[in-house]
Amino acid sequence: MCSQRAEETVREDDYLEMYFLEAFCIFASLASLTWFILEIHPVDWLYSLFSIAHSNLMRYTSLLHFFLFSAGAYGIHRRVPVTWKLGWGGLGILFVDVTIRALTGWHDPLMVVLLELIVGMMGVWWKDRKSYFYVVKGGA
Numbered sequence: 651m652c653s654q655r656a657e658e659t660v661r662e663d664d665y666l667e668m669y670f671l672e673a674f675c676i677f678a679s680l681a682s683l684t685w686f687i688l689e690i691h692p693v694d695w696l697y698s699l700f701s702i703a704h705s706n707l708m709r710y711t712s713l714l715h716f717f718l719f720s721a722g723a724y725g726i727h728r729r730v731p732v733t734w735k736l737g738w739g740g741l742g743i744l745f746v747d748v749t750i751r752a753l754t755g756w757h758d759p760l761m762v763v764l765l766e767l768i769v770g771m772m773g774v775w776w777k778d779r780k781s782y783f784y785v786v787k788g789g790a
Contacts (some may be wrong), residue, residue: 675723
């Protein structure tokens with residue numbers, strides 16, 4: 651019995667957008683692997699600040715990012731439905747990261763509002779990508 655999880659059809663724009671997101675995940679995973687190997691770690695992703703840290707926690711965080719971004723690229727490429735659900739977790743982590751940086755005074759208040767709006771817009775965009783992962787296959 652075939653259950654229909656999404657009634658929408660996949661738009662042509664979805665393919666191009668998801669292709670770029672997959673490419674970003676591949677780039678981010680390779681960058682994380684490079685940071686793990688060379689022990690160069692990002693301090694602030696917004697201003698592209700890096701440091702050479704000798705902390706094992708930083709190194710293994712880079713390795714964790716490598717696996718997460720690699721799994722994201724694989725899930726987007728293979729259209730694994732759980733990838734869409736886990737994408738909400740990624741957006742949640744990004745939202746919390748920006749909020750914590752705002753509370754600690756790391757960024758200007760105007761920049762924080764702008765970043766929170768961008769994360770909100772990404773959430774609206776991600777909600778519309780559900781049909782990309784939940785393709786209804788023909789046949790009953």
